[in-house]
Amino acid sequence: MxxxxxxxxxxxxxxxxxxxxxxxxxxxxxxxxxxxxxxxxxxxxxxxxxxxxxxxxxxxxxxxxxxxxxxxxxxxxxxxxxxxxxxxxxxxxxxxxxxxxxxxxxxxxxxxxxxxxxxxxxxxxxxxxxxxxxxxxxxxxxxxxxxxxxxxxxxxxxxxxxxxxxxxxxxxxxxxxxxxxxxxxxxxxxxxxxxxxxxxxxxxxxxxxxxxxxxxxxxxxxxxxxxxxxxxxxxxxxxxxxxxxxxxxxxxxKQPMQSADGLQLGSDVLYIRPFPGIDYSHYHFSSHAPKAVLHDLYHSGTASVSGQARHSVLAFAEYCREQGVDLYLCPLKDGSGALYASSLKLIEAGVTFIERMSVEAALMKLIFAYSRFDSRAQVREYVLDETVFFEHIGP
The missing domain is CATH 3.40.50.1170 (L-asparaginase, N-terminal domain)
Structure with missing residues (x-):
């Protein structure tokens, strides 16, 4: 039996x-x-x-x-x-x-x-x-x-x-x-x-x-x-x-597993997906702001940097800075390679890219980090520099 x-x-x-x-x-x-x-x-x-x-x-x-x-x-x-x-x-x-x-x-x-x-x-x-x-x-x-x-x-x-x-x-x-x-x-x-x-x-x-x-x-x-x-x-x-x-x-x-005791995940990250004609003026953070925004990109690692402010992620990035909201852009396959002019403009403007990571993993890593850490510096280091479970793909 x-x-x-x-x-x-x-x-x-x-x-x-x-x-x-x-x-x-x-x-x-x-x-x-x-x-x-x-x-x-x-x-x-x-x-x-x-x-x-x-x-x-x-x-x-x-x-x-x-x-x-x-x-x-x-x-x-x-x-x-x-x-x-x-x-x-x-x-x-x-x-x-x-x-x-x-x-x-x-x-x-x-x-x-x-x-x-x-x-x-x-x-x-x-x-x-x-x-x-x-x-x-x-x-x-x-x-x-x-x-x-x-x-x-x-x-x-x-x-x-x-x-x-x-x-x-x-x-x-x-x-x-x-x-x-x-x-x-x-x-x-x-x-x-x-x-x-x-x-x-x-x-x-x-x-x-x-x-x-x-x-x-x-x-x-x-x-x-x-x-x-x-x-x-x-x-x-x-x-x-x-x-x-x-x-x-x-x-x-074989490395020690960290305790999850007391962890409470929040809803403090906003996810935005680009499309032609996206109007960033619809996003108002003055009354209720997220801690961070994860902005998706087109497959080539780009988003609109149009001269019209309400359609430009550059203007949206400046608005996020004014409101004290962290802005991350993802996915970008490899920032060290040749990039489109629009991506270069975003990098020159100081916008933070999350490289070599799927947008699903990046979004979850951000939610986890903002729930776990108190300072923006800790969040940034954890999300960008630490590889936790093989989320960074490639060299």
């Missing part, structure tokens, strides 16, 4: 017992009579993984054409996993600090998730899996990368493009890939595993995954270089020159 047990956090205790002759698992109460010695022996030899549910499509059900989180939807993932041929000999513990659709996520929800992870005794687990909605997956992956940069075990985020009962769903495959990565003894760190529309189970570094694209619902990463893929349950790293090696990840994890 194979025993797969998981602990219900905040729910009635329950477990799964799989017999060789059974096609599906049977839920049973821990009040059932179990051979204590056999159970203890199983616990000592089985790897334990913590699964943290937060809601999202992977924890939702389609009811009457409306996809909504469901109280039992998240735990249905465990049902499907333990009844599938993808299951492994593993002990799963669970917790559910959140149960929301990820588009509704706010910084206070990150605080709850971070507290749930930070309160764990990492020595008791081979890894941690976080189920999440796909809409804000890239943001949470980056945030957890900065908070748990030196995690001694893999922290893997997984999502689903469709509810689990939908035959198009990749949620079970993504979860199984995360379990296989952990059981394979792969390097620690924060990752996302997501099976794309080509059937590839792609492994992304938490600071190097871009938001899913509209219409295709597919994720991407800077330069199109993911960290690797899962093939037949085995992790295959992409040893591209832009990627850290597994050895670098293991060395990184």
């Amino acid at each position: 194979i025993i797969i047990i998981y602990i219900w956090k905040g729910y009635p205790a329950g477990g799964y017992f799989l017999d060789d002759g059974m096609d599906a698992c049977r839920r049973s109460s821990f009040s059932c009579i179990i051979d204590a010695k056999e159970d203890d022996r199983r616990r000592t030899i089985m790897t334990t993984i913590m699964t943290i549910f937060t809601g999202g499509t992977i924890g939702s059900r389609n009811t009457g054409g409306a996809i909504q989180v469901n109280d039992s939807g998240s735990y249905a993932l465990i049902d499907k996993y333990t009844a599938s041929p993808l299951k492994r000999d593993v002990r799963l513990e669970t917790a559910q600090p959140l149960n929301i659709l990820s588009e509704n996520l706010v910084p206070g929800d990150w605080d709850k998730l971070i507290q749930a992870i930070g309160s764990l005794d990492f020595a008791q687990y081979a890894g941690i899996i976080v189920t999440h909605g796909s809409d804000t997956l890239a943001y949470t992956a980056a945030m957890l990368s900065f908070v748990f940069a030196h995690t001694p075990v893999p922290i893997i985020l997984v999502a689903s493009g469709n509810p689990l009962d939908d035959p198009r769903s990749n949620g079970l495959s993504n979860f199984a890939g995360a379990v296989d990565y952990i059981l394979g003894g792969q390097p620690p760190g924060v990752f996302v595993i997501y099976r794309n529309d080509r059937g590839e189970s792609v492994v992304y570094l938490g600071t190097r995954i871009s938001q899913a694209l509209p219409f295709t619902d597919q994720f991407d990463c800077p330069y199109g270089v993911p960290y690797g893929v899962m093939e037949d349950g085995v992790f295959k790293p992409d040893r591209h020159r832009l990627n850290p090696s597994p050895e670098e990840l293991r060395a990184h994890a």
Whole structure:
């Protein structure tokens, strides 16, 4: 008999017992009579993984054409996993600090998730899996990368493009890939595993995954270089020159992990995306100003420096200075190379660029830094000069 047990956090205790002759698992109460010695022996030899549910499509059900989180939807993932041929000999513990659709996520929800992870005794687990909605997956992956940069075990985020009962769903495959990565003894760190529309189970570094694209619902990463893929349950790293090696990840994890106790993430960073004709006069900071603005750039590292002040980021930069608001521009691939005249004007004007970093990672790093540090100098040094979890890409 194979025993797969998981602990219900905040729910009635329950477990799964799989017999060789059974096609599906049977839920049973821990009040059932179990051979204590056999159970203890199983616990000592089985790897334990913590699964943290937060809601999202992977924890939702389609009811009457409306996809909504469901109280039992998240735990249905465990049902499907333990009844599938993808299951492994593993002990799963669970917790559910959140149960929301990820588009509704706010910084206070990150605080709850971070507290749930930070309160764990990492020595008791081979890894941690976080189920999440796909809409804000890239943001949470980056945030957890900065908070748990030196995690001694893999922290893997997984999502689903469709509810689990939908035959198009990749949620079970993504979860199984995360379990296989952990059981394979792969390097620690924060990752996302997501099976794309080509059937590839792609492994992304938490600071190097871009938001899913509209219409295709597919994720991407800077330069199109993911960290690797899962093939037949085995992790295959992409040893591209832009990627850290597994050895670098293991060395990184040996550094002390900072405590997240008392961390409260704020909403003090405003994100602006450029478009032709953007009118900066619509932004008024006199009554309620952010601590900082992250201004996105076109793919060539440019934004409008038009002579018309209300359409020029140069004039907006001056307005931010007058209001005491820090302004950062991102992404810029490499400021040491040849740049367009508009970018050079911005540099000459003293505007701060965040180089070699995705805008998702930059935004999360700024939010984390302004929540953690008191002085602008500390924020600037942390964001621009410190590489926390491989967010700086290239030389």
